[in-house]
Amino acid sequence: MSHTLRPPAPGTVIAVDGTSGSGKSSTSRGVARRLGLRYLDTGAMFRAMTWWLLREGVDVHDPAEVAARCGEPTIASGTDPEAPTITVDGTDVGVEIRSDAVNAAVSPVSAVPEVRSRLLDLQRSVIGRETRTGGIVVEGRDIGSVVVPDAPVKVYLSADPEARAVRRAAEAGGADLAATQESLLARDRIDSGRATAPLVMADGAVHIDTTPYSLDEVIDLVVELAEQAQARA
Numbered sequence: 619m620s621h622t623l624r625p626p627a628p629g630t631v632i633a634v635d636g637t638s639g640s641g642k643s644s645t646s647r648g649v650a651r652r653l654g655l656r657y658l659d660t661g662a663m664f665r666a667m668t669w670w671l672l673r674e675g676v677d678v679h680d681p682a683e684v685a686a687r688c689g690e691p692t693i694a695s696g697t698d699p700e701a702p703t704i705t706v707d708g709t710d711v712g713v714e715i716r717s718d719a720v721n722a723a724v725s726p727v728s729a730v731p732e733v734r735s736r737l738l739d740l741q742r743s744v745i746g747r748e749t750r751t752g753g754i755v756v757e758g759r760d761i762g763s764v765v766v767p768d769a770p771v772k773v774y775l776s777a778d779p780e781a782r783a784v785r786r787a788a789e790a791g792g793a794d795l796a797a798t799q800e801s802l803l804a805r806d807r808i809d810s811g812r813a814t815a816p817l818v819m820a821d822g823a824v825h826i827d828t829t830p831y832s833l834d835e836v837i838d839l840v841v842e843l844a845e846q847a848q849a850r851a
């Protein structure tokens with residue numbers, strides 16, 4: 619296992635954490651577009667790892683087997699907020715990583731410390747590269763707490779379970795609402811309860827409950843926070 623890189627120096631990093639379906643991806647991409655920043659979806663990295671493990675026939679509920687194999691695939695993220703990409707060994711898996719099979723397996727895979735350590739190195743190397751030339755919006759579960767604890771802007775997004783299920787079901791082309799809500803809540807339980815880098819509100823994070831707001835309003839709020847941080851710097 620490679621060693622863990624030091625956190626990047628705090629350039630323009632906006633850390634966006636929160637639960638599944640809280641509006642993290644749309645908000646993060648919108649903020650990146652508005653401010654001319656790059657965008658990193660760390661959830662897509664965990665999903666890509668999970669997709670590869672499933673394809674290899676690895677038992678995703680066996681942490682030792684997952685740990686033994688997670689160093690093998692080469693995962694790469696494209697950071698253009700207009701068209702983010704994710705590849706595994708050079709193959710684009712942007713569609714495959716949103717399947718029900720990956721949804722069901724990604725939380726147990728993400729709880730394995732060796733998986734987190736490997737992807738942490740990868741995340742920090744992307745963030746380090748992008749902050750040398752500009753800045754980046756990074757979304758996930760542990761960005762403000764573990765990946766970039768010195769980020770000058772940290773937000774934690776949440777929303778009522780019903781609102782989150784409606785958003786996710788609409789994204790999935792009208793999937794069953796009750797099943798979507800149950801799948802979201804099941805992932806929340808594992809993501810918040812795991813021992814390594816659980817989903818928490820990071821020190822210094824601003825909590826935005828997105829339930830009553832439109833996407834544009836949430837983007838406005840985060841852009842405002844970024845402008846305030848800039849003015850303080």
Ligand code: DC
Pocket residue numbers: 638639660661662664665724725728729757758759760761805809
């Ligand atoms: O954001 P998402 O729903 O695509 O994330 C998929 C899973 O990946 C999520 O259930 C937990 C995991 N994840 C994580 O553990 N840490 C992150 N920084 C991002 C995602």
